[in-house]
Amino acid sequence: MRLLGFLVLLVLCISGKIRGEVSTQNWKEIEKINKKGPYIGIVVPNAFEMNPLLESSSFHADSKSPFFDFAGKRFRIGKLEKKRVIIVMSGLSMLNAGFATQLLVTLFKVKGVVHHGIAGNANPQLQIGDVTVPQFWAHTGLWNWQRFGHGAEDKLALEVNGDYTRKFGHLNFSNFNNHKKLVLNLLNSVWYQPEEVFPINSIPEVRQHAFWVPVDNKYFQVAKKLKNVKLEGCVNKTACLPRNPKVVRVKRGISSNVFVDNKAYRQFLSSKFNATAIDMESAAVALTCLQYQTPFIAIRALSDLAGDDSSSLSNEASLYASLASQNAVTVLIKFISLLPS
Numbered sequence: 377m378r379l380l381g382f383l384v385l386l387v388l389c390i391s392g393k394i395r396g397e398v399s400t401q402n403w404k405e406i407e408k409i410n411k412k413g414p415y416i417g418i419v420v421p422n423a424f425e426m427n428p429l430l431e432s433s434s435f436h437a438d439s440k441s442p443f444f445d446f447a448g449k450r451f452r453i454g455k456l457e458k459k460r461v462i463i464v465m466s467g468l469s470m471l472n473a474g475f476a477t478q479l480l481v482t483l484f485k486v487k488g489v490v491h492h493g494i495a496g497n498a499n500p501q502l503q504i505g506d507v508t509v510p511q512f513w514a515h516t517g518l519w520n521w522q523r524f525g526h527g528a529e530d531k532l533a534l535e536v537n538g539d540y541t542r543k544f545g546h547l548n549f550s551n552f553n554n555h556k557k558l559v560l561n562l563l564n565s566v567w568y569q570p571e572e573v574f575p576i577n578s579i580p581e582v583r584q585h586a587f588w589v590p591v592d593n594k595y596f597q598v599a600k601k602l603k604n605v606k607l608e609g610c611v612n613k614t615a616c617l618p619r620n621p622k623v624v625r626v627k628r629g630i631s632s633n634v635f636v637d638n639k640a641y642r643q644f645l646s647s648k649f650n651a652t653a654i655d656m657e658s659a660a661v662a663l664t665c666l667q668y669q670t671p672f673i674a675i676r677a678l679s680d681l682a683g684d685d686s687s688s689l690s691n692e693a694s695l696y697a698s699l700a701s702q703n704a705v706t707v708l709i710k711f712i713s714l715l716p717s
């Protein structure tokens with residue numbers, strides 16, 4: 377099968393058929409798929425977070441067109457809890473997540489996007505295995521790195537143009553020096569910046585700014601009903617979490633192209649942004665949906681403590697990733713079942 381796929385690819389490449397544009401043949405297939413829509417789009421970062429969903433008895437692939445491959449992505453068509461869905465695995469991090477979401481909402485008749493996966497936990501009140509549904513998401517990886525010698529009262533480069541702002545605060549590297557004597561930290565500060573967004577219903581090229589992006593209010597109300605979903609609390613017969621995991625709606629989640637495995641930065645993110653879930657994709661999906669005015673929500677199961685090693689629980693993402701992935705999918709399936717038909 378692999379070899380055949382490779383040969384087809386090779387022939388297409390040689391004949392010059394593989395290019396980025398949507399071919400006439402592609403459009404035919406897309407139209408066929410869209411005739412059965414609208415769909416709920418499901419965006420998931422990686423295979424280990426997607427597989428529990430594909431393996432679930434609640435998911436049934438479409439018998440005629442189970443998937444559509446385009447631009448290095450596979451769009452899986454089917455029904456989940458009797459609702460029509462299109463599932464796409466984005467790959468790691470913000471660029472892939474934004475790109476996959478953009479294709480999903482551009483090519484297909486999608487009435488809303490649900491994103492799920494695992495996340496680091498910056499909230500001391502929650503436990504590994506818990507599943508969070510944040511109300512707001514921000515991308516915390518867009519920075520203005522301030523010149524050495526400048527401080528909080530100095531304007532940032534290009535701030536006067538409205539390109540950058542001091543509104544969302546900063547991280548000062550010298551606050552993290554371990555030795556009191558070391559006073560010179562040349563890294564100075566980075567200031568968190570909102571994204572420039574260009575919503576489809578606004579004038580092209582006229583930028584707006586977005587930092588905290590809210591999830592869809594109707595979806596967030598539906599998520600209230602997820603409280604009593606039963607979740608897995610054991611890795612195996614002998615290794616169980618201290619209490620059974622739960623589903624919680626929380627205030628905030630944050631994303632950036634950074635795997636946070638660092639206690640000091642985790643504490644900073646928690647105190648500065650009051651963030652619970654820390655991941656690498658949700659805000660990109662949120663921002664893309666904001667631009668496309670498409671309802672969005674994210675379900676993220678906590679798999680590790682983002683570098684906090686003071687807990688009695690082992691803090692290894694690798695140990696709890698599969699339990700957390702399963703819990704995220706369990707909650708996703710319940711969420712889809714609660715949506716109106």
Ligand SMILES: *[C@@H]1O[C@H](CO)[C@@H](O)[C@H](O)[C@H]1NC(C)=O
Nearest residue numbers: 526527528546548550564565
């Ligand atoms: C960051 O710390 C340095 C060194 O202590 C200081 O000079 C600078 O004013 C601080 N910057 C901000 C924005 O707080």
Ligand SMILES: *[C@@H]1O[C@H](CO)[C@@H](O)[C@H](O)[C@H]1NC(C)=O
Nearest residue numbers: 611612613614615616690695
């Ligand atoms: C259960 O998982 C823990 C943690 O990975 C491991 O140390 C232990 O050996 C496992 N026990 C069994 C019975 O597989």
Ligand SMILES: *[C@@H]1O[C@H](CO)[C@@H](O)[C@H](O)[C@H]1NC(C)=O
Nearest residue numbers: 499625626627628650651652
């Ligand atoms: C911080 O987040 C928690 C949990 O999401 C929430 O209950 C609390 O109200 C938030 N606090 C502030 C100051 O926003």
